[in-house]
Amino acid sequence: MIYRLGDFQFPSAPEQLYPETPQRPWVLEVGFGDGRFWPHYARTFAEVPNYLGVELSGVSLLKANRWLKAAGLTNAVLTKLPAEVLVREVIPHGALDEIVVNFPDPWPKAGHEDHRLLRAPFFQLAASRLKPGGAVLLTTDHDEYFEFACEQAAASGVMRTELTQPPAAALETKYALKWRDLGLSPRHARFVPTAHPAVPSSGYAPFPADPEDPAVPHSIVQLPDSFDPQTFSKHTAVHPRGAWTVVLLDLYASLRRSDHGRSWVALAHVEEGGLTQEVLIDVTAREDGSTLVRLSRFSGPIITPGVKAAVGVLTDVLAGLGAEVRHRGY
Ligand SMILES: C[S@@+](CC[C@H](N)C(=O)[O-])C[C@H]1O[C@@H](n2cnc3c(N)ncnc32)[C@H](O)[C@@H]1O
Incomplete structure (x- = not known):
């Protein structure tokens, strides 16, 4: 199902997004591209976790929605937003089991590091929204971004880095296949929170049902x-x-x-x-x-x-x- 920002509550409880399965683990995928990761990954669980996918590209959103429908994955929500906004404003504290980031845009040029997602402030935000025992999973072909992300996780002061093998599904995404064809091998890290800082949201609210409600500015x-x-x-x-x-x-x-x-x-x-x-x-x-x-x-x-x-x-x-x-x- 596709959600616009206005369809969410701030924050949105699993009961709102997944009324049939609110108790299940909850996975967020950032930058899902054409969306083929989740159908592969979901199959590795005995009970399909709740899924939230966030993307900047509207075309990707439509493609991914087709994959989800074809796979019959109903407890899944897609949205077109910057990931930072979604995590900060929509995800409740301590709610997520995993945040999956496959082949993030590397922003390779010098001076463009500020555009990268996996910087210390994002790790702090992620730690605040992950459950104890949860993790950020990064898979990338880009060595320099990989090292950068590991440094930023350490600099955040709230993440421990585990170097492990990527889930098999992360090697089946569009970008994974592209880099495999070029002979590059991906690297993978699990960033596990060592603390759960209380990173506040900004206090968004939906537009009231009654346009004359005094809460309308x-x-x-x-x-x-x-x-x-x-x-x-x-x-x-x-x-x-x-x-x-x-x-x-x-x-x-x-x-x-x-x-x-x-x-x-x-x-x-x-x-x-x-x-x-x-x-x-x-x-x-x-x-x-x-x-x-x-x-x-x-x-x-x-x-x-x-x-x-x-x-x-x-x-x-x-x-x-x-x-x-x-x-x-x-
Ligand atoms: C290199 S592609 C990888 C796509 C997919 N994960 C794969 O492995 O095939 C990176 C994707 O991240 C999305 N993206 C970049 N920055 C983002 C952000 N701040 N929030 C959400 N999506 C973002 C881009 O639109 C793009 O589709």
């Missing part, structure tokens, strides 16, 4: 009679410690009519912790002459610190254009 402002949307211009705001970046891109006349006066919709680009969302914020005239600024459900947003900040940034921009802020609900 909003504010109430009084626009001056002279308010002219033409004076609005692109505006960027950055969290002081870099937690989010908000870019207010535009303010359009709204197609949705308000009976009470002029209405607009702002387009905002929000980046935070590896996640990017394009959100709309409605700016709607109210009966009492004030104006409601509220996150729209239109683009299916998740309520995150960055999205709340976007409503705040727009409110402040309107204040800079002469609005009086009456209420801040974000």
Whole structure:
């Protein structure tokens, strides 16, 4: 089954994702590519563990879904997200048995190490989400990345490295076969947590069922009679410690009519912790002459610190254009 970010809870318990089999072990595969690892690996268990696969590529997601269906693997969820976001925001603490990483992108150029997944902060996050006795399983053909990952695991202070043989299924993936054809042999490590640090999530929440729920980030402002949307211009705001970046891109006349006066919709680009969302914020005239600024459900947003900040940034921009802020609900 394919899940969008908005289908998850933050965190998501196995009972939500696998209602028929919540007690089974839980395996996360990062960067599953065309998805052929899991059907091979699942077969090696007497009882098929619950599976969560995370990928950046939408094409891979569709291919992998076909493999899962063909193999009849029902307690399996695929999603298109950066792995770091999924692990931090969706996985409960101490919930996973294994995190499998087969042939991660090596980012071989000097100076590109920051793009690599298996760095000390990820190992700390992984240790916080793994059960005691759980492990991160790495298989790669790339010697330099392998050494790098082992160094980073040691630097994390929470992982012990065991050098072992890879599971046979890891040698049947698309990249495994590609490297085998080139005569390269893969290396494998199990990174076992020696501690389970409490790495916090950022506090994401799904958009409430009722769009008028006060949990939807909003504010109430009084626009001056002279308010002219033409004076609005692109505006960027950055969290002081870099937690989010908000870019207010535009303010359009709204197609949705308000009976009470002029209405607009702002387009905002929000980046935070590896996640990017394009959100709309409605700016709607109210009966009492004030104006409601509220996150729209239109683009299916998740309520995150960055999205709340976007409503705040727009409110402040309107204040800079002469609005009086009456209420801040974000
Ligand atoms: C070299 S391919 C390996 C694919 C597959 N594991 C295999 O062995 O055939 C690496 C995959 O990791 C995915 N990927 C890279 N960074 C990722 C991230 N941060 N989160 C999720 N997937 C990621 C890429 O989209 C790509 O499909």
